Amino acid sequence: MTTVWPDLEPLLPSVQKPARYIGCEDGAAAKPPDPSLVSWLMTYPDTYEIGLPNQGLQILYEIANELDDARADRAYAPWTDLEAEMRAKGLPLFSVEHHTPADEFDILAFNLSAELTYTNLLNCVDLARVPVRVADRRPTDPLVIAGGHCTYNPEPLADFLDAVVLGDGEEVIAEITRVVREWKASGGEHGRDRDRTEVHLALAALEGVYVPALYDAEYDGPRLIATRPNRPGVPEVVEKRTVADLGDWPYPKNQLVPLTEVVHDRLSVEVFRGCTRGCRFCQAGMITRPVRERPADQVRSMVAKGLARSGYDEVSLTSLSTADFSGIDGVVKGITDDAAQTGCGPVTVALPSLRVDAFGVKLATQLNQARRAGLTFAPEAGTWRMRQIINKLIREEDLYEAVDAAYEAGWQRVKLYFLTGLPSETDLDTLGIAELAKNCVDLGKSKGKRSSVTVSVGGFVPKPFTPFQWFGQNTSDELQRKINLLRDDTRKSKGVQLKWHDPKATLAEGINSRGDRRIGRVIERVWRAGGTFQEWTEHFDLDRWTDAMAAEGLDIDWYVHRHRAEDEVLPWDHLSAGLHKDFLWQDWMDALDEVGLPDCRWTPCYDCGACTGYGIEHRVASATPPAGGSQGTAQDLGTGGAVPVQLLGTRPSTTEASA
Amino acid sequence: MNAVSQQGTRLRFRYAEVGKVRFISHRDLARLMERAFRQIGLPLAYSEGYRPRPRLSFGLALPTAASSDAEYVDVSVATTVDVDPLIDDLPHRLSAALPDGISVTAVAVLEPGAVSLQQVIASCTWRIELLDVAVDDAADRVQRIVAAPTLPLERERKGKLTTSDVRPAILDLELVGPTRNGVELEAHLATKPTSLRPAELVRLVGEGIGIGQVHRTHQWMIIDDIRSEPLAEASTCPPDASTRPTYELAS
């Protein structure tokens, strides 16, 4: 086994943030390179700061290192300054633990959380000295596999990935290890006579593993007719993997504690996986069903042990909607009590997303959160009509109640997250965003506070396996027009700050999100033209994407802006997140009828397929819902939220005149 | 929360920082230290405010990529803590909580009113490797610097370009000998009233000369013309309680 460290070390004094490349984290695995083990290189295709906190990779890293027949290191995309030096000196991508060249691993495993990291995946594979296309790989090259939310439509990356894992990876990692171990043992001493198709077939036999090379996509002109297995014995449809009980997987046990600052520099404890609120734009919520809550006492002990081990004074309780955790009250109290006992200063508990009501704020208040940072709420849409369409059933009163409670508790800054470009959105709906924000500022003024409200607007990208997968994305011009509407409308309102996501980046995400295999050539072109780090404004250039689409003769309108019909074959139809396609279509129709759908955790099942298809069910930590129930279920869905009278009275007349 | 005014015993730690870990920034180091104290369960005095922070004060920041045998940090423990029974084990326990490459080599109780490290450090001794330069050439260059009556150096200070004579900051400069990739200098550089950093010194030796390993061997304080270290490295760690170095600072 070799190490690039002696060659890398002299380069580090002159690159930005060299601590990204040294490893040495507390929690890093010490399992040394050993050719008898199946070696995984867990790779995040973006910088160390963004990739290190990724919980999915950390969990699998730890599990792989606990297996008798496997070991794992980690790698991250080197920043452009180091990459240039590495390419000049002929240094390959390396692991941060042992600085082992990436091509000495058996498996390069990528986490894909964002479409705009796809070009970085190609770059990492290339830096690893591995051919980017599966078809060009030699018998001895590592297997390139990927997991993570984006792999529910892996088709744009089909030419580059040997295998794709759908869903939870905790169990399947041992199965993949076994298959690769057996394959490694074949093909002679140096493996030169190994047959990649053989390992592809063995992997495809595992539940939850999709091997793109074993399927052919058939087209009729631009239309996809089917994606079908090209060999006997390969499943027609690949089902996702679901861990039935999160309590069986208390990982990470030894969360990595980085030496240098990363984006979420704190302890993270996942309190539940899955979400049943049924927000129709939200892919994460749909594909991770059903809800699997971690037992409350396990949460408490993971927090206590994690804090003591790491020395962190902040813990984030992660999930898609942590205030909905049925054991939340007890857990919060337990954490605060445990922390008080150590005497080593206050512990902050962070919730990644707050429920939009007074209950959410009460929780935040209990949690000792820094007032400076402000509170974040995500109403997602500006009008009740729109929120019924997206099934985020927050009434206007809920938001005002939450904001009011936040001001009362000492916060002065409120951040609101919205999407624009949603199905059937009118300018009135868009302007409703500004209206809500202005009302929140006025609410603060009526209390004599200097409140500021930051509005963050993102362009909506329809995602696979959601009811909105049939919807034609707004053009970037249309998104920009809507942002301009908001900008003009809030310009005169002191206290409202508008921020938005670049609609051009939204378009590039759209190309990948619902793209088919033909988009792979576009990704490769963008990468070859130097388009790495597309998540970074300073490196993103839409022209690279539009040029590549044109060069491949592919039509952006057809891929991104076109509404799909019910009978259209979608590029991910041969994959399954458990959700029945007719359930999703019905939900799409309900959306267009402006009908909301309550949370199935506390109401009868709609048979979406996520539980019923796999013979599992929701697992909750407590039999009773948290105070206030799951928001949106206990209220009369027929009524919209009228602005409270008392609030209208507080609005300055100038605002009313201009509205 | 303990207010600053009510802080308990103040401790001074000495530590070395070598190997891969030297690529972290000073800011990173401060966060590591905070975490290490929580890991070993030694409650520190906290600052006041919405976001209370433990009070740690360091010597002169070590440049990223430089290693050192002589780093210092002062901490105030919470009033509730009796350090006496704990102190001998602290270097060992803290080292275990810190990453590989950082080892705590001594600890001492500071007298009340002891002056802070930032105020008291006056100079540092460095080992600096110059890359791709012949020994004879380097010796000539060093000779010229030592012989120069003045050495004007243009540098950026608070966003402005200023020129100052940095000769007084070079207290001692010697060529130690060849290394595998170049030559090594030993430099004793003042930090006040005029200061000179290792990278700046290398610029004076010759524009375009590469810098290899930079290693700090000492931070010095000068009191009544006598040069001494803020805390000597314990010859054996932990020291016997009766011979525990308790540092007294004249102020």
Ligand code: SF4
């Ligand atoms: S199968 Fe039923 S209970 Fe399970 S997530 Fe779907 S709708 Fe909810």
